[in-house]
Amino acid sequence: MIAENDKILVAVSGGKDSLSLLDILSERRKFLPISYELHAVHIITKDVPYEIDQEFLTKFCEQLDVHLHIIRTYAGIEEKPNKKPCFTCSWNRRKELFDFAQKNQFKKVAFGHHLDDAIETLLMNMVMHANISSIPPTLSMFDGNINVIRPLIYNTNAEMIEYARIKQFVSLKKECPYEDHTYRNKARQWINQFEKLNVQARINLFKSMSHIDSDYLPS
Numbered sequence: 001m002i003a004e005n006d007k008i009l010v011a012v013s014g015g016k017d018s019l020s021l022l023d024i025l026s027e028r029r030k031f032l033p034i035s036y037e038l039h040a041v042h043i044i045t046k047d048v049p050y051e052i053d054q055e056f057l058t059k060f061c062e063q064l065d066v067h068l069h070i071i072r073t074y075a076g077i078e079e080k081p082n083k084k085p086c087f088t089c090s091w092n093r094r095k096e097l098f099d100f101a102q103k104n105q106f107k108k109v110a111f112g113h114h115l116d117d118a119i120e121t122l123l124m125n126m127v128m129h130a131n132i133s134s135i136p137p138t139l140s141m142f143d144g145n146i147n148v149i150r151p152l153i154y155n156t157n158a159e160m161i162e163y164a165r166i167k168q169f170v171s172l173k174k175e176c177p178y179e180d181h182t183y184r185n186k187a188r189q190w191i192n193q194f195e196k197l198n199v200q201a202r203i204n205l206f207k208s209m210s211h212i213d214s215d216y217l218p219s
């Protein structure tokens, strides 16, 4: 995922996972036999009525010796009443993020998604969109100019909660008034139920994405 001389842009929302991701990637620079450049970016969408504690994030990045870029954007949520605010906001955030990465020669962009995010997305895509897909550990985009990496994808949410607890990270994120977790919360509940049937259910759902037996699926 990470190679010698990589220039990596870490997308930091202010949530526990992206704060932990930045911390881990920064710590690893001290003992890995490769060197890489690390920057953080936080996107503020001005027409979403909440902001994180920027002063804290700035100090956090300073302590890690990571340069923080703050991008302010405007998603035009009110001008797109036919679209869900969450869709408009996250589409615009990604556009800003990738435009910034390309303009500043970042070949790798790191997100804080973990294993639970991946299996929730898998189940939601199957149930809502009749499609078997999720969020991959790495993804080549823009004709190979940018590689999205998700270094936490093999870690469970429980592990990330424990990491944030040990490091005493407090999530800077407040609940967004537009955010709708209905389907994701449902997927989380199903996974918890599956885990009661089999303690390995969470890991097995993740592993199943690499064990597709196409001979036993409809063509």
Ligand SMILES: Nc1ncnc2c1ncn2[C@@H]1O[C@H](COP(=O)(O)OP(=O)(O)OP(=O)(O)O)[C@@H](O)[C@H]1O
Pocket (backbone or CB within 6 Å): 010, 011, 012, 013, 014, 015, 016, 017, 018, 019, 041, 042, 043, 044, 093, 110, 111, 112, 113, 173
């Ligand atoms: N405002 C933002 N600025 C920069 N990156 C962001 C922002 N919001 C989300 N991201 C990136 O997208 C990933 C997934 O976003 P999502 O909103 O699902 O995460 P979260 O659960 O709110 O926060 P986190 O994953 O940091 O705990 C984050 O881990 C982060 O890498």
